[in-house]
Amino acid sequence: MILKNNYYCFIAGLPEVFLDDRKLALSVNGFRELAREALKKEDVKLMELFFLPADNKQVLRLLNKMAPDTNLETVYPLQCLEDEITEPKNSLPVYLNRFIADFKGEHLKYDVSPENVLSWMYYDHLMKSGSKFVRNYAEFVMNVKNLETALTCRKYGKEIAPEIIGDNVFSKALRTSNSKDFGLAMEFPYVEKVISLMGNTNLVERERGLDLLLWDYIEEAVIYEYFSMEKVLSFMLELMIVERWSKMSSESGRKVFMEVVDKFRKSFEFAEEFKN
Structure with a gap:
């Protein structure tokens, strides 16, 4: 029988959240800071799994010789990601180390776009979690x-x-x-x-x-x-x-959302135009 870690005080102290909330008593970053102090080491690692998509995006940028996006809130520091690409030390999650090596060796694991390969490997990584x-x-x-x-x-x-x-x-x-x-x-x-x-x-x-x-x-x-x-x-x-929705409620959030929508629509309109 596997015994679970219990966090009575931590959970009892968290505010309630509802889907229609527009003003948050606690931000995601604020929660991460509290959780890092309250959780056991193995559970912090479990939590950080859900923030690795930011690392995935940053790694893709770096591998494609693009400037790093300093707004990405990655699990691993930018310097660590850059070092792993230039001089691999296998300091990142297994799937990310493997992707970097495969990308540099020009032999990706799956026959889809690099972005999709990395997403595939990321979800595989999560689905092997304990x-x-x-x-x-x-x-x-x-x-x-x-x-x-x-x-x-x-x-x-x-x-x-x-x-x-x-x-x-x-x-x-x-x-x-x-x-x-x-x-x-x-x-x-x-x-x-x-x-x-x-x-x-x-x-x-x-x-x-x-x-x-x-x-x-x-x-x-x-x-x-x-x-x-x-x-x-x-x-x-x-x-x-x-x-995510509270940010979209602001004027800047709506603008960003509509820019994404517009880009999405145009990408498929372009494909449709050249299909005929």
């Missing part, structure tokens, strides 16, 4: 993101397979099935919900709906957890969702 919560959450998020991608590709007549990551049953079905729900709705009840949301032309409402789906998943995953590390992670993940 935490069942982390494994299940990672697979759920990967499945939903893959489904969003497949539906968008189908809408604009793009080939689906090169855009899908992962090697589970869900990913394989997205690459091969021509049915409306990719033959997945019976086994994965959330598929129909995602298909419905992706049909909404209001991108803000769509994003809100997808975040609500994620929120509900997190809530259900920890319904019987009270003071465990899983509860800490669920709070953090919900806080990340709320903080």
Whole structure:
């Protein structure tokens, strides 16, 4: 029997967060600082798994000879990432060390774009975690993101397979099935919900709906957890969702969001134009 670490005082002292909050009593960065002091070392490492996408982005920039993005809040210091690229010491997570070596050797692990290869390797890394919560959450998020991608590709007549990551049953079905729900709705009840949301032309409402789906998943995953590390992670993940929307509520946040939307639309309009 595996004994879980319990954090009664830490969890009891955290503020409540709700999806419609616009003013936060605690920021994600503030939470990370508190958590680093309160959690055991192995649980801090578990928490930091969810911030590694920033390291992934920074590494991609550095490997492509681009200037580092100083706004990225990485787990590993910029100097550490730069050093690992120039003189590898295997000081980063295994998947990131492997990606750097493969990229430099020009033999990437999967036959998709470098960005997708790194995302694939990252989710594989999470799905090998000793935490069942982390494994299940990672697979759920990967499945939903893959489904969003497949539906968008189908809408604009793009080939689906090169855009899908992962090697589970869900990913394989997205690459091969021509049915409306990719033959997945019976086994994965959330598929129909995602298909419905992706049909909404209001991108803000769509994003809100997808975040609500994620929120509900997190809530259900920890319904019987009270003071465990899983509860800490669920709070953090919900806080990340709320903080993202609170930033979008500001004028600058709305501007950035619309710039992303515009770029997204143009990329597919370009593909559609040259398809005909």
